[in-house]
Amino acid sequence: MSTLTRFQKYMVGRKYLLPASLVISAISSLLGIIPLIFIWLIIREFLNPTSETSQTLISTYAWWAAFTAVAGIAIYFLALCISHLAAFRVEVEMRKQSMEKIVSFPLGFFDNNTCGRIRKIIDDNASTTHMFLAHQLPDLAGSIVVPVISLILIFIFDWRLGLACLVPLVIAFGLMSFAMGVRGRYFLKMYMDSLEEMNTEAVEYVRGIPVVKVFQQTVYSFKNFQKSIMNYKEMVSKHAISWENPMTAYIVGIHSFAFILIPVAILMIGNSANYGTIIVNLLFYILLTPVFAQSIMRSMYIRHAMHEAEEAINRIDELTNVQPLPVSSSPKPLQGNEIRFENVSFRYPGNTEKAIDNISFTVPEGKTFALVGPSGSGKTTIARLVPRFWDVDEGKVFIGGSDVKEINPKELMQNISFVFQNTHLFKVSLFDNIRYGNPDVTHEMVESALEKAQCREIIDRLPQGLDTKIGTEGTYLSGGEQQRIVLARAMLKDAPIVVLDEATAFTDPENEHLILEALGKLTEGRTVLMIAHRLTSVVDVDTILVIENGKIAEQGNHQELLGMNGIYTKMWNEYQRSVQWTIGREAAHV
């Protein structure tokens, strides 16, 4: 029942639906048993007429049996309709509430939780709870009412016959219930875990197909996906085989109630003068016992389905149980656009090593600082701490003189343009992609931003210009073109601070030239913190921070750093060698 109580938090405004469905289905289950009593009365009247009006009595009983049976079915349908309404409400609210929570999570949460994983967890578990509530909830009340009423009837009619029919059933259910209880829960957790792992790996696999094709790899290059399938297969087979004996014992048990019931009835007939009543009662038990057995079996399946639904809620809770970043109750305003790191250290949740360690620097207003350094040195982490992807563990990050933790998150986001390397364009018109939900933006403003971002030829090429829907009917843009569109979006935002992951690393020379021009326009007069992958793009910046193992190893402008003859000089020399390097025979002619 605690599971049902947990569903109530998703029944916003319709809390009565779950109890209503349970009560109505309990009534329908009750009506489902009554025809058996009328049938018993009919048989008794038939074999043992009590008066001259037996015929009339039999037909009255028959009508009542038919009426209660039909009413039971009709009321069950009503319960099903209500449970469906409850299921849809829970499913929709589960998705809505999860998404509302996820939107408030620190942006860094999305680094470790891929969109595929988040979507799968919410979708799959919301569907599981829908299935349980829509289809099993009405049976839940029946699975309690029918066994209880049947048990009462079993002892009211003739307790000796009742005991006789119960013995094999009790043994069979005892065995089954033990087996289900012990391994059911344990298995369910493992099953859901391995299913989730397999789904996540499948998404990764599909995403990686282009790489597999390019490098002529086989499916075995995706060992993790294959391993997750094999784990799943092994676990399910083992589980199925482990059920072989309990299931066989159970099936034999529930179908063998007559083996004890009939010999006991024969014994009772031999010792009684009133054998007519015993035969009528025996017929009643032959009708009722399978109904009782079925209802107990159903209650076991429902228990299993309930564990499944409970596990589904647990998984959604686990995903959404992340604390949003605290918001200051008395936010401080930004006084200027300077970025300052003061003794900042940060470790990713679950990591033992610090990603950045005691870093301090100041980017004065209107200046451009570049972060360079080996892969994994901490450049991205530093850039991401500015717009509060995560909160720092030690030290402070200030923007415009205020600690980022004390700035209103909306104001913080309004004042920073963050240009990622892996850009994302929505499947909407180019215009909507660039104005990005801001209704005050006009076509002219978008055109001007696109112009500055060197996108004129992209718009001219698109069949419906700004109104072309991106990603449909062949209107796909290259990586470099997408980059420029994203830069236009950032230009339109017109934030005084720009944090950017230099995006020219993997583009062709033509696109690189256009992107660099667009970047120049975007960063003009703004405070810029830029992660640089090509050293040519940092030659003119105000200050270069060389990051190594999460610390600032060197800092200064290009000339100053070359004069130090340290890591930067080494990187610069390596870079020079790499740009002069050409492939194959052509190299000989250079």
Ligand SMILES: Nc1ncnc2c1ncn2[C@@H]1O[C@H](COP(=O)(O)OP(=O)(O)OP(=O)(O)O)[C@@H](O)[C@H]1O
């Ligand atoms: N989301 C994350 N969760 C856990 N550890 C992370 C995460 N992101 C980065 N790290 C770790 O933090 C360290 C710094 O990584 P970071 O991405 O900041 O380096 P980087 O200098 O930007 O590297 P690159 O140039 O390759 O992008 C690395 O050891 C990395 O493994």
